Amino acid sequence: MSRIAIVFGELRLQGRKALIPFITAGDPEPAMTVPLMHELVKAGADVIELGVPFSDPMADGPTIQRSSERALKRQVGLKDVLTMVAEFRTTDTRTPVVLMGYANPVEAMGYEKFTARAKECGIDGVLTVDYPPEECREWVEYLERRQIDAIFLLSPTTPQARIEQVAKMARGYVYYVSLKGVTGSSNLDLNDVVNKLTRLRSIISIPIGVGFGIRDGATAKAVAALADAVVVGSRIIEEIENSPRDEVLTNVYHLVRSLRGAIDEAGGTL
Amino acid sequence: MKVYDLPDRHGHFGPYGGVFVAETLIAALEELRVQYEHYRNDAAFQAEFAYELRHYVGRPSPIYHAKRWSAHLGGAQILLKREDLNHTGAHKINNTVGQALLAGRMGKSRVIAETGAGQHGVATATVAARYGMECVVYMGSVDMERQAANVHRMKLLGATVVPVESGSRTLKDALNEAMRDWVTNVGDTFYIIGTVAGPHPYPMMVRDFQAIIGREAMVQMQEEYGRQPDALIACVGGGSNAIGLFYPYIDNGNIRMIGVEAAGCGIESGQHAATLMTGRPGVLHGNRTYLIQDENGQIIETHSISAGLDYPGVGPEHAWLKDSNRAEYVGITDDEALAAFHALCRYEGIMPALESSHALAYAAKLAPALGGDKLLLVNLSGRGDKDMATVVARASGITF
Numbered sequence A: 001m002s003r004i005a006i007v008f009g010e011l012r013l014q015g016r017k018a019l020i021p022f023i024t025a026g027d028p029e030p031a032m033t034v035p036l037m038h039e040l041v042k043a044g045a046d047v048i049e050l051g052v053p054f055s056d057p058m059a060d061g062p063t064i065q066r067s068s069e070r071a072l073k074r075q076v077g078l079k080d081v082l083t084m085v086a087e088f089r090t091t092d093t094r095t096p097v098v099l100m101g102y103a104n105p106v107e108a109m110g111y112e113k114f115t116a117r118a119k120e121c122g123i124d125g126v127l128t129v130d131y132p133p134e135e136c137r138e139w140v141e142y143l144e145r146r147q148i149d150a151i152f153l154l155s156p157t158t159p160q161a162r163i164e165q166v167a168k169m170a171r172g173y174v175y176y177v178s179l180k181g182v183t184g185s186s187n188l189d190l191n192d193v194v195n196k197l198t199r200l201r202s203i204i205s206i207p208i209g210v211g212f213g214i215r216d217g218a219t220a221k222a223v224a225a226l227a228d229a230v231v232v233g234s235r236i237i238e239e240i241e242n243s244p245r246d247e248v249l250t251n252v253y254h255l256v257r258s259l260r261g262a263i264d265e266a267g268g269t270l
Numbered sequence B: 001m002k003v004y005d006l007p008d009r010h011g012h013f014g015p016y017g018g019v020f021v022a023e024t025l026i027a028a029l030e031e032l033r034v035q036y037e038h039y040r041n042d043a044a045f046q047a048e049f050a051y052e053l054r055h056y057v058g059r060p061s062p063i064y065h066a067k068r069w070s071a072h073l074g075g076a077q078i079l080l081k082r083e084d085l086n087h088t089g090a091h092k093i094n095n096t097v098g099q100a101l102l103a104g105r106m107g108k109s110r111v112i113a114e115t116g117a118g119q120h121g122v123a124t125a126t127v128a129a130r131y132g133m134e135c136v137v138y139m140g141s142v143d144m145e146r147q148a149a150n151v152h153r154m155k156l157l158g159a160t161v162v163p164v165e166s167g168s169r170t171l172k173d174a175l176n177e178a179m180r181d182w183v184t185n186v187g188d189t190f191y192i193i194g195t196v197a198g199p200h201p202y203p204m205m206v207r208d209f210q211a212i213i214g215r216e217a218m219v220q221m222q223e224e225y226g227r228q229p230d231a232l233i234a235c236v237g238g239g240s241n242a243i244g245l246f247y248p249y250i251d252n253g254n255i256r257m258i259g260v261e262a263a264g265c266g267i268e269s270g271q272h273a274a275t276l277m278t279g280r281p282g283v284l285h286g287n288r289t290y291l292i293q294d295e296n297g298q299i300i301e302t303h304s305i306s307a308g309l310d311y312p313g314v315g316p317e318h319a320w321l322k323d324s325n326r327a328e329y330v331g332i333t334d335d336e337a338l339a340a341f342h343a344l345c346r347y348e349g350i351m352p353a354l355e356s357s358h359a360l361a362y363a364a365k366l367a368p369a370l371g372g373d374k375l376l377l378v379n380l381s382g383r384g385d386k387d388m389a390t391v392v393a394r395a396s397g398i399t400f
Helices: A002-012 A030-042 A062-073 A078-091 A104-109 A111-121 A135-147 A158-167 A192-205 A219-224 A232-242 A245-266 B022-042 B043-057 B069-073 B092-105 B118-130 B141-146 B148-156 B171-184 B202-210 B214-225 B240-249 B318-323 B335-349 B354-369 B386-394
Strands: A018-024 A048-051 A099-101 A126-129 A152-154 A174-177 A209-211 A230-233 B016-020 B063-065 B077-082 B110-115 B133-141 B161-166 B189-191 B231-236 B256-264 B280-284 B288-292 B330-331 B377-382
Touching: A002 A018, A018 A030, A018 A209, A018 A245, A030 A048, A030 A245, A048 A062, A048 A078, A048 B092, A062 A232, A078 A099, A078 A192, A104 A111, A104 A126, A104 A232, A104 B280, A135 B202, A152 A158, A152 B022, A158 B016, A158 B280, A158 B335, A158 B377, A174 B377, A192 A209, A192 A219, A209 B330, A219 A230, A219 B133, A230 A232, A230 A245, A230 B092, A232 A245, A232 B043, A232 B092, B016 B318, B022 B043, B022 B092, B022 B133, B022 B171, B022 B202, B043 B092, B063 B330, B069 B335, B069 B354, B077 B133, B077 B161, B077 B214, B077 B354, B092 B118, B092 B189, B092 B202, B110 B171, B118 B133, B118 B240, B133 B141, B141 B148, B141 B161, B141 B231, B148 B386, B161 B171, B189 B330, B202 B214, B202 B240, B202 B318, B231 B240, B231 B354, B240 B256, B240 B318, B240 B377, B256 B318, B256 B354, B288 B318, B318 B330, B330 B335, B330 B386, B335 B354, B335 B377, B335 B386
Parallel strands: A018 A048, A018 A230, A048 A099, A099 A126, A152 A174, A174 A209, A209 A230, B077 B377, B110 B133, B110 B189, B133 B161, B231 B256, B231 B377, B256 B330
Antiparallel strands: B016 B288, B063 B077, B280 B288
8 A cells, every 4th residue: 555545544533634734855955854744754744745846847936946946946956856755765765755846857857767766766746837648648557567656637627527437536635726727826715625625525536635715724624524634835935935044943933833733623524 | 640649648858858847736627628628619719819829919920031141141032930020029918829828718817927038938928918907927037137128018018027036037037936926826827838848737738829830831831832841941949939930840841940959158068058069868847858967866047138038948848859850950159149140131131030140040051051942941930129228238249
């Protein structure tokens, strides 16, 4: 069983929802990524989404783009990200790590080399933002061969037939983008989330995470009442961005801790 | 004989093209694809498009024989397809008229665009005014500085110009920003892409709207010269003016098709935008194509004296035409383009855009090696008024 499946299985038994924080590898500096990952776990993260910096993050908003630019300024590439995860794994063999990024760095490394190395480093899932299911059959085969979960996005505008297609290809969990827009946007419509999740659950059997637009304990709690997992990205990046370097770890810890508390208040409704 | 019929129904030109976008954009692209496929075969739509091209854009654009310059160079005759004479001064308007008409049919009241040199931004602002639509243009702040005149033109036409400060603050970053706007406002907004890149159906749709250039040329060449040219020459940034000229000729294998990329300070300097000559295939801006990238798959900042060619990708159809050896792609440096700019001014009284000057410069290289009976048809894709500041700034070093 994959680490992701184990974690969601345990949470289900406990009647709890997953908290999935996102940070960009190499932001604010490469040496801080592994300590930040451990801090996220300490604060209550169940899965870590680790962003792979890319020069043209088209689906992200300005906050995550800036974090990507900070990492790229330090020359952080895909192979460095893999090394960071390997280092994280020397002391944490339990927390699933999902890489989130764009297709081009993966293609530049090559499917075979990337998937072999990703397995070796202890990566559990990969979400390639600009690979819709139609364009990535070969890629998904490579991931499956190494038993790495292919995570897919679904959006409010995804029609029934595509949801069914994604249901067949997706592993680990699916990531429901709760609003129209890019990462870091703000207007989350909870009624819409309720309606869409009901429909998604009738088709998709693996856990459903909801992200985009979750900025505080209140939204995290509301989403946790509906979804299996709450994904928080831009809000954490803002905390990293606005903290003095020596307070980044503490501030991120407190933020994630408070989100954890809010999510646990939502209680188990599965 | 096999008839060229790409892209396939998923937007692939061989291994290139396709739809590489986040799930949030898929529904919008699907709506666009369905609507465009309908209007592509709709007689009333095509008739309105043709009417607008004739009466608003001022088509057909003539083919002009650059006799003095050809004689000076000695060798082949250089013919110019005068897209610079179009309304707004470049080929870009052909496409924006087409997409604005489609936007109207789709009930969209707001259009957005990205722009590099500003020509596509001006062409979009123009049609937005013409059809009464709100218009927002994204432009890298670096480009806004070097193309200030076009920024003023867009504003005078009623558009909002949004400076883009992310990344390299040029065309590719403007494109990222426009995509973000679209994904956020997809209900009422139509994204008018200016080149033959981006996710399907854009490369096909923009090509179809620009193909008027090549279709007219075929008729004009037959009428005025009794034959087709020996070679077609056009500059390639994203590649829309080149595809517009090349496309109707693809099945005519006897005619050479030459795309001219920006070699900037020279290929060996690393400061250039010659994507097909030096790049590797990858995924950017919604399509698979050749890209200028580093070993980590990060997109590298490009350089060209002409903002319109300063782009690290290229339309997927060009990638396919290169791989299939149907078209050749060559490079022209900043200095060579500038020399051609001055030559056309002095010998023909025509001030070409710096983009088009790359195509002219390659024609000037090729012509002397060919006989006087050979015909080279160069796409003079735009006029050079917008580039005067750049040229004057560099002119001190040029001896003419």
